[in-house]
Amino acid sequence: MSESLMLKGYVTSRIIAESICNKCKKYLRANDGVTAVEYAIVVAGVAAIVIAIFGAGGPVEDVLKTTFTSLKTKVTTLIAGSGSGGGTP
Structure with missing residues (x-):
């Protein structure tokens, strides 16, 4: 009887x-589906931020244009000044 009771308890515990x-x-x-949707939302948000920063007319483009315009002006001024033969190298 005790074996039967133990077996019944074991089977019940395994089922549970x-x-x-x-x-x-x-x-x-x-x-898993929710996690995939969450990752898709994060990726879309990051892509939107990257496009806003590096896209046409973005702040990075403005900084680069300003920097290269300034460099161009300085190089042009240096080249024009060295053509007069007035300075030492």
């Missing part, structure tokens, strides 16, 4: 354990 495992697996699978 498997049921819990199956529910956990089902929960984790259900959240």
